[in-house]
Amino acid sequence: MATENPFSKFRQECTDVLEQALRKLLPEIKIEKLTFSKPSNPEFGQLASSLCFELAKKINQKPLSLAENLVKAMDKRGFHLIEKAAPAGAGYINFHIDYTKFSKLSIQSIRHLKDKYGFAKTDNPQRIIIEHTSVNPLHPIHIGQARNPMLGDSLARILESRGHVISRHYYIDDVGRQSSVVAYGYAALCKPAPDSKSDLFVGRIYTITSCLVEINRLKRALELSHAVPSEDIAKLNKELAEWVSIAAELKGKFPELFEKLLEQISKDANPEEEINRLNRAYEDGEPKAKKLIREVSELCLYGFRKTQERVGITYDSWDWESDFVWSSQVGDAMRNLKISPFVFSEGGVLEFDAEKVIRVLNLRPKLGLKEDHAVPPLTLVRADGTTLYTTRDIAYSLWKFNLADKVINVIGMEQSLAQLQLKIALYALGFEKEADNFVHFAYNLVTLPGYKMSSRRGHYITFDEVLDEAIERAFEEVSKRSPQLTEAEKRRIADFVGIGAVRYALVDVDASKPVVFTWDRVLNFETNSAPYVQYTHARACSILRKAAREPENPDYTLLIDKLERDLVLIISGFPDTFIEASEYLKPNLIADYVNALADKFNTFYNALPVIKAESQELSDARIALTQAIRIVLCNALNLIGVVAPEKM
């Protein structure tokens, strides 16, 4: 008698009983769907209906007397997991759960389903592509970008457990001008072998090259600027001064590399022109340009893979933006858009009229846009015939929909407008179903207090640095608490504790809220952190190890303490939380849930003996409860990619 979702059994029973009473008492009233809420006070039961407040007006009766009548009309033979139903307050109907039966059902179900428990399967399994991370291959992944893979990977784990077929995609943006900048610098240095982690190495080349090229450009602009107004000159001078100070900073940090690049780049009369030429050559698929840019991009991506391996993240597909340019796909999408009534030409530039699509296809309600929310047009093709980022993304999205029913893009909310325009473009092309299933999972930025992160300027804290620091701090913590362990054991533990802490900290906050990065926040080892939950899991394991027996004869009716009952309720509700997290794409719910469960278990641990309980039957019941809790902690941690250790 195992059930996938114990608490929903109880809810279903409440629904059945209340529906039956309604049919009997008020046959003329039709209710679409009964909903229940969890009472604020546990003395009011485990589920409550506020139905009578709504019905009261309609049938001109007081809510409370209606509640009383409904309870009287209930068929008590339908009570299995319900202990009693009672009218309460000004007109609630409270349902009290029968713990003697429910504890047994829940604990046994969990122990039976083990690592499958909680992962209620969807009725509508889909093929879903989750595109996440997609950091440009120009510099290491920094902490501001690291929230993306943490969220994306957790979403992937959650939706996969829900029964969907998930494919994790990384979109490599190698077509932009920036890629040509770094490739230009790399070539100027004669393609050196990295002297450090390859993405860090590429990042240095990128920052210095970009800075030198920028200074060169501004100087030339100033030389040619006799005719322009003086405020423009002032502006150029200000910009130049800024870049010169960045150059000084970079020269101080990387003197050798800086000098070499300066020497080489100075040989070019116009480096900017060289870069633009390289960019065009790459888009045209010229073999030499292809080889060069792919080489430097691969170098950087190699570093990304190393970083993601550390945190247990992998991808199923690495998609090169350039492949879509070189093949006919971007061109095809363009041609189809061009013949639609939504594209117009202005000064030799192709513009996409998103607003017109919305009007003609009446998309405003569907997209949830207000009446006065005007969506600006999107430039598709430059005057020189080359395409823009979002344009190429249209072709890429169509390609993704060849492989999947649904596409979820984990992309910062600063790109909300571009993502919206992209979605509208899919409607314009007639891909209505696809557009409906195109989801921009937007997340807010990670900022550093009093510090403006800028990859162009080389101002960032890399994700690797954060991981290193987290592991180092975890190592100190382990050494302090478990001095008896060997160095190797301490290292192993520090690794999953430090990394768990970072993963947890970056999914724990609602994705739409901004996160201010502080070391204290990310490297928290106390309550409401991965280490806290990991510790709790290890503690549960420790009890089970010490007990050294399977609970042969548990008597669940002995679990009468409020703490035990609360724990049963929490673990029986895990499938509900899991379903909510997957349906509404809210991985933070899992983090909150697992922390709340750990909290309650620690209180229980402190208050009631498991192994040395008064009787063998009670001890067995508590061992079984501890087993069930351990399973749920582990399953929940897995969803956010945090290791559940047996010892730490």
Place this chain on the structure above:
RNA sequence: GGGCUCGUAGCCUAGCACGGAUUAAGGUGUCGGCCUUCGGAGCCGGAGAUCGUGGGUUCAAAUCCCACCGGGCCCGCCA
């Protein structure tokens, strides 16, 4: 200027999609306790909140609607 988004104790966060109970939930910090019990990365208790402001809808608003205020972001032939 237009749009999007966030605003809940000193600080960080949950609750808002789906409005409900004379106590708005945690954490951190602060003050005070718990080393006789299964791992103290723990547990218990105290103090700490005009839920940004003002209206409105409702029997009922942190939650829905409107206006305003404050922070962030976007409105490029950048990505």
